[in-house]
Amino acid sequence: MAAADPSRQFVVAIDNGSQSTKVSIVDAEGRIHANARVGLRAYQSPEPGEVVHPDDDVWDSIASACRLALSRFAGDPSKIVAVGLCTIRFCRAILAADGHLVEPMLSWMDARVGLPYERTSEEARYVTTSSGYITHRLTGAFRDTSANYQGIWPIDARTWRWSTDAAAYRQTGMPRELLFDLVDPGDALGTVTDAAAKATGLPAGITVYATANDKAVEALGAGLRSESELVLSLGTYVSSMTIGSEPRESDAFWVNFGSSPGQFLYESEGIRRGMWTVSWFRSLLESETNGRASEVDGEHLYRLEARLNAGAADVPPGSNGLMTVLDWLAPDHAPHRRGALLGFDGSQGRFHIYRSILEGLAFTMADHAAAMESALDRRFDTVILSGGGARSDLMASIVANVFGVDVKRAEVDDAAGMGAAVCAAVGSGMHPSWDEAVARMVRHAPVVSPSLRGASDYRRFHRVHTELRARSHDLFEWMNSQLTD
Numbered sequence: 001m002a003a004a005d006p007s008r009q010f011v012v013a014i015d016n017g018s019q020s021t022k023v024s025i026v027d028a029e030g031r032i033h034a035n036a037r038v039g040l041r042a043y044q045s046p047e048p049g050e051v052v053h054p055d056d057d058v059w060d061s062i063a064s065a066c067r068l069a070l071s072r073f074a075g076d077p078s079k080i081v082a083v084g085l086c087t088i089r090f091c092r093a094i095l096a097a098d099g100h101l102v103e104p105m106l107s108w109m110d111a112r113v114g115l116p117y118e119r120t121s122e123e124a125r126y127v128t129t130s131s132g133y134i135t136h137r138l139t140g141a142f143r144d145t146s147a148n149y150q151g152i153w154p155i156d157a158r159t160w161r162w163s164t165d166a167a168a169y170r171q172t173g174m175p176r177e178l179l180f181d182l183v184d185p186g187d188a189l190g191t192v193t194d195a196a197a198k199a200t201g202l203p204a205g206i207t208v209y210a211t212a213n214d215k216a217v218e219a220l221g222a223g224l225r226s227e228s229e230l231v232l233s234l235g236t237y238v239s240s241m242t243i244g245s246e247p248r249e250s251d252a253f254w255v256n257f258g259s260s261p262g263q264f265l266y267e268s269e270g271i272r273r274g275m276w277t278v279s280w281f282r283s284l285l286e287s288e289t290n291g292r293a294s295e296v297d298g299e300h301l302y303r304l305e306a307r308l309n310a311g312a313a314d315v316p317p318g319s320n321g322l323m324t325v326l327d328w329l330a331p332d333h334a335p336h337r338r339g340a341l342l343g344f345d346g347s348q349g350r351f352h353i354y355r356s357i358l359e360g361l362a363f364t365m366a367d368h369a370a371a372m373e374s375a376l377d378r379r380f381d382t383v384i385l386s387g388g389g390a391r392s393d394l395m396a397s398i399v400a401n402v403f404g405v406d407v408k409r410a411e412v413d414d415a416a417g418m419g420a421a422v423c424a425a426v427g428s429g430m431h432p433s434w435d436e437a438v439a440r441m442v443r444h445a446p447v448v449s450p451s452l453r454g455a456s457d458y459r460r461f462h463r464v465h466t467e468l469r470a471r472s473h474d475l476f477e478w479m480n481s482q483l484t485d
Contacts, residue, residue: 010080011424012069012202014062015417016087016130017214018108018236021061022414023069025080026421028430030441032412033075036068044104049111052104058087058130059137066200082207083192084424085138086416089150089213089256091130096123099136113151116173127178131211135180138200138208139190146182147212147257157247160184160257184261185212186427186434209427211420212259215241215267220259221419222386222410223442225435230369230380232399234389238274238361240369241267242380252368252375259419260426260434266376268368273328275389277339277357280328282308285350309394311351312358317401317457319352321345323465324360325472336480340472358395359458362402363465369403384408384444386415393448401454402462408444418442 008027015022024035038061044054070077090108095101102123106113117127128136132144146160154168154176155161161182169175183189189208197204211217219231219241231241244264247255256265273280286304321343328339341353348356373379383403389395390409400407412418422437424430431437 008075008079009430010073010075011421011428011430012066012080012083013417013419013421013424014066014083014085014087014134015214015217015414015420016058016062016134017416018088021058021065022417023062023065024414024417024421025069025073025075026418026441028425028440030412030418030421030443034069034073035414035417036065036072038065038068043107043109051107051109053091053107054104056101058091058105059134062134062137063199066202070201077203080203080206081430082209082424082428083138083202084209084211084420084422084427085131085134085145085189086211086214086217086420086423087130087134087148089129089148089215092117093128093130093133094121094124095126095128095133095136097125099126099133099140099142101133105130105133116152116171117178118173125178126180127174128180132180135189135208138192138196138202140193140196141190142180143183143189144180145185145187145189145210145212147185147210147216147259149182150213150256154179155182157255157257160261183210185210185259186261186423188427207428209424211423212257214416215239216256216259216265217419217423218386218416219243219265219419220422220434220438221412221415221417221442222384223408223438223444224384225438226382227376227378228380229382229384230372231384231386232365232369234275234361234385234387234395236274236276237270237272238365238387238389239267239270240365240372241265242372242376244376248376250372250375252371259423266372268365268372269331270368271326271361271364272331273339274326274361275387277324277326277328277361278354278389281354281357305392308351308354309392312355313394315351315355317359317398317454318461319343319356319359320347322348322352322356323461323468324353324356325469326357326360326364327476334473334477336477337473338476338479342468342472355394355398358392358398359402359461360465361389362395362398363462364469366402366462367466380405382406382408384410386410388413396448397454398458400448400450401458404450404455406450407448409448411443411445 092106154163253266325340327337330337
C-alpha cells in the first residue's frame with residue numbers, strides 16, 4: 001500500500017461480491033492506502049429454488065469492511081471526498097416503507113429473481129436491487145443506479161430509465177410506485193447519514209456515487225475502454241466482456257449496462273464454476289498436505305498455489321494429452337452436462353492436472369470469445385485478465401498463446417473495487433472524464449505476449465479440445481438417460 005500524503009484526496013471504493021465485501025481507500029492515482037475484506041455468511045435455502053442472504057448479511061459485511069479499512073487508514077479522514085458503491089448483480093431486495101428489509105435479500109441464484117415479482121407481505125413497499133438497498137442504508141435515499149438493473153425489471157435498455165410502456169410493468173409485476181428513482185453511473189446517490197456514519201465509520205455528509213453491476217464495474221477497473229479489447233474475468237464465474245454503444249441482440253453474447261453512461265457491456269457465455277475448479281483441485285491437495293480446512297490457513301493455500309503454478313510451468317503444453325471439460329456446474333440449457341478429466345495414461349501427475357484445468361479454461365473461453373468476435377464483426381487484439389486467476393503468470397502465458405494476442409493484467413487484484421473508485425473520482429470531479437480517470441488510476445503489469453512455438457502448439461490442442469467438448473455433450477446426455485428414470 002502507498003504511504004499516506006496529507007495533501008491528497010481519497011475515495012472509498014465498496015465492492016460487494018458473492019462471497020465477501022472488499023473496501024479500499026484510493027487516491028487520484030489509483031494507489032490503495034488501506035483496504036479490508038469481510039466474508040459473507042453461507043447462503044440459506046429455506047425452500048427448493050430459494051437462495052437468500054441470511055438476516056442483513058450484505059449490509060453487515062459492508063459496514064464491517066468499511067470500519068476495518070478506515071481503522072487501517074493512516075491519512076486524514078477529512079480528505080475522503082466520496083464513496084463509490086458497487087454490489088453484486090441480479091439480487092432482489094423487498095423493503096418496507098421505511099427502507100428496512102421485509103425478508104432476507106434474494107441472491108442471484110434464487111429462482112425468483114428470474115420471475116415476475118409477486119407480493120407476499122402487506123409490509124412490502126419497494127422492490128429494488130442490492131445496490132438500491134445499500135444506497136438507502138448509506139444515504140436514506142430511495143435512489144439507485146440504473147446500470148444494476150439486469151433481468152426481470154421494467155427498464156428501457158436504450159434510455160437507462162423506467163419504461164414508458166405500461167405492459168412492461170404488468171409483465172414484471174412491478175408498478176412504478178414500487179421502484180426507486182434512477183441515476184447514471186458517476187451520478188450522486190445521496191450523502192452518508194449520521195446513522196450510516198456511526199455504523200460504517202465513513203465521514204457523515206460525504207457523497208455516495210453510483211457505479212453499475214459488478215461485472216461492468218470490474219471491466220472498468222480492469223481498464224477496458226476500447227472495442228478491440230476483451231476482459232477475461234477469472235473468478236468463480238469466468239466470463240469475457242467487451243464494450244459497445246448499443247443494446248444489440250445475439251446468440252453469441254448478452255448485453256449488460258456498462259459502467260459509464262451510454263456504454264453497454266457485451267458478455268459472452270461463461271463457465272459457471274471456472275476458477276472454482278482450480279480451488280476444488282487445490283483443496284484436495286491442501287487436505288492431504290495441511291490437514292486443515294482451506295479457510296483456516298489462507299497463507300498455506302497461497303503457497304500451495306504458487307507451487308502448483310511453478311510445477312505446472314514445467315509441464316509441456318497439452319499436459320501430455322490430459323484435457324479438462326469444465327462443466328462442474330452444468331449450464332441451465334444443458335443440465336445433463338458434467339465435468340471430466342480425459343486422457344490419463346499414467347504419465348501425468350498433479351501438475352499435469354492443474355495445467356490441464358487452466359488450459360481447459362482458456363480453450364473454452366477462446367471459443368466463446370471467437371463467437372462474440374464473429375457476431376460483432378470485430379477482432380480482439382488484447383486480452384485483459386482480471387479476477388483471482390489473473391495472479392498466475394502461467395495462466396497469463398496460456399491465455400496469450402491460446403488466444404494468440406497480447407495479455408495485460410491490472411496491478412490490483414480487485415478490479416471491481418478500482419472501478420468503483422473510478423466512478424467516485426469522476427463523480428466528485430477528482431478527474432474530469434472517464435477516460436482520464438482510467439488512464440490515471442488503472443495501471444497494468446508488463447504485457448505477456450504469445451510465443452511462436454506456444455501459439456503453434458496450442459492451435460492443435462485447441463482444435464482437439466473444442467471437438468472433445470462437443471462429443472462429451474452427447475456422451476453425458478446418453479449417460480444421464482441411462483441413470484435417470
